[in-house]
Amino acid sequence: MAIKPExxxxxxxxxxxxxxxxxxxxxxxxxxxxxxxxxxxxxxxFMGGASALxxxxxxxxxxxxVLVLDGDGSLLMQLGSLATIAGARPRNFVHFVFKNGVYxxxxxxxxxxxxxxxxxxxxxxxxxxxAWSIGELDDLRRRLPAILGAEGPVLVELxxxxxxxxxxxxxxxxxxxxxxxxxxxxxxxx
Amino acid sequence: MPESIPASLIIDTLKDTxxxxxxxxxxxxxxxxRHAHLGWVLSVPDTHQRTVLAALDKEQAIRTLxxxxxxxxxxxxxxxxxGGEPAVVMIQHAGLYAxxxxxxxxxxxxxxxxxxxxxxxxxERDRDPRESRHSMVRHCEPLLDTFGVPHARLEGPGDLHLxxxxxxxxxxxxxxxxxxxxxxxx
Ligand SMILES: Cc1ncc(C[n+]2csc(CCOP(=O)(O)OP(=O)(O)O)c2C)c(N)n1
Ligand SMILES: [Mg+2]
Numbered sequence: 001m002a003i004k005p006e007x008x009x010x011x012x013x014x015x016x017x018x019x020x021x022x023x024x025x026x027x028x029x030x031x032x033x034x035x036x037x038x039x040x041x042x043x044x045x046f047m048g049g050a051s052a053l054x055x056x057x058x059x060x061x062x063x064x065x066v067l068v069l070d071g072d073g074s075l076l077m078q079l080g081s082l083a084t085i086a087g088a089r090p091r092n093f094v095h096f097v098f099k100n101g102v103y104x105x106x107x108x109x110x111x112x113x114x115x116x117x118x119x120x121x122x123x124x125x126x127x128x129x130x131a132w133s134i135g136e137l138d139d140l141r142r143r144l145p146a147i148l149g150a151e152g153p154v155l156v157e158l159x160x161x162x163x164x165x166x167x168x169x170x171x172x173x174x175x176x177x178x179x180x181x182x183x184x185x186x187x188x189x190x
Numbered sequence: 191m192p193e194s195i196p197a198s199l200i201i202d203t204l205k206d207t208x209x210x211x212x213x214x215x216x217x218x219x220x221x222x223x224r225h226a227h228l229g230w231v232l233s234v235p236d237t238h239q240r241t242v243l244a245a246l247d248k249e250q251a252i253r254t255l256x257x258x259x260x261x262x263x264x265x266x267x268x269x270x271x272x273g274g275e276p277a278v279v280m281i282q283h284a285g286l287y288a289x290x291x292x293x294x295x296x297x298x299x300x301x302x303x304x305x306x307x308x309x310x311x312x313x314e315r316d317r318d319p320r321e322s323r324h325s326m327v328r329h330c331e332p333l334l335d336t337f338g339v340p341h342a343r344l345e346g347p348g349d350l351h352l353x354x355x356x357x358x359x360x361x362x363x364x365x366x367x368x369x370x371x372x373x374x375x376x
Pocket of ligand 2: 071072073098099100101102103104
């Protein structure tokens with residue numbers, strides 16, 4: 001029971017509307033092609049920071065949803081951000097964690113605790129308003145509209161297989177500082 | 191050297207700093223703020239600046255968010271900037287050491303303005319921080335120099351102008367800038 005990450009990302013891309021999206025690690029190569037004109041900023045070079053960058057954006061722009069597309073190893077690196085996010089209570093914050101059980105980008109080493117780590121329970125315990133674990137694509141398709149409309153902060157642990165590409169195999173894309181500048185300018189007019 | 195810096199003076203200076211930052215953002219094309227507050231303080235509590243943090247609790251014009259780590263505080267500040275909101279990261283020297291990769295990856299490489307107020311807890315009154323007996327105090331300025339981060343030291347109420355000045359430096363250089371709080375706040 002696991003979802004192909006590209007399939008999950010395609011559903012999220014189709015349903016995202018005007019949301020600001022913050023991919024990182026193996027969600028980033030696929031996201032580049034699925035949502036090229038999107039209000040996105042891909043996190044590279046500060047592993048674990050996607051959730052906090054998303055929080056800052058969500059607090060600055062309460063009128064818009066923010067979708068963080070996190071890695072399981074990345075979230076473990078800044079696990080305290082669950083409590084920080086819960087404490088800040090951004091209603092517009094949706095946290096997807098792509099749980100593949102490994103540090104895929106650095107060579108697929110198992111994460112501490114492997115697949116037994118339950119991010120949905122952790123998020124609930126930290127104080128997120130809702131948190132769910134989903135391992136079937138049809139289930140995600142059915143529940144996604146409600147998840148994206150829910151009062152945040154909410155977290156969805158997606159149990160996934162390995163992505164086709166990682167930032168190491170699919171290099172390129174717009175460099176981080178240029179993405180940052182482009183997003184800042186776009187956000188002024190939306 | 192004065193004994194301390196009154197928290198109320200720092201808070202008034204932060205308000206002026208945020209107001210100036212918003213004027214600068216507007217000049218770049220940022221639409222008017224949709225928020226009631228002037229700006230954000232992202233903090234991992236610093237013993238040295240605790241009276242400021244206590245006063246901020248009662249302050250409506252500034253929103254304070256306590257973060258679990260300094261990495262988060264810096265990265266949240268960067269996200270706020272992206273969304274057009276001015277922020278200050280208020281931490282202590284140990285927190286700077288704890289979050290060096292974020293300083294590098296987010297603020298330096300990402301070219302994201304992040305302004306830090308860093309408390310030099312245990313700084314001895316009678317000597318330059320670089321000569322401190324405490325490694326936490328001693329390594330701070332050399333570390334900032336290594337990364338090419340502009341910094342200045344607050345040694346008394348007369349130096350408060352450094353706060354808006356270095357906030358401006360961070361915005362204009364699109365990167366980090368630091369004011370070290372060299373004595374306790376009261
Ligand atoms: C501070 C830091 N430590 C270690 C690394 C090395 N590293 C790069 S990618 C990665 C794995 C990311 O794993 P995860 O967040 O689970 O994403 P996935 O690749 O599985 O999608 C690691 C450990 C790093 N980039 N930064
Ligand atoms: Mg992983």
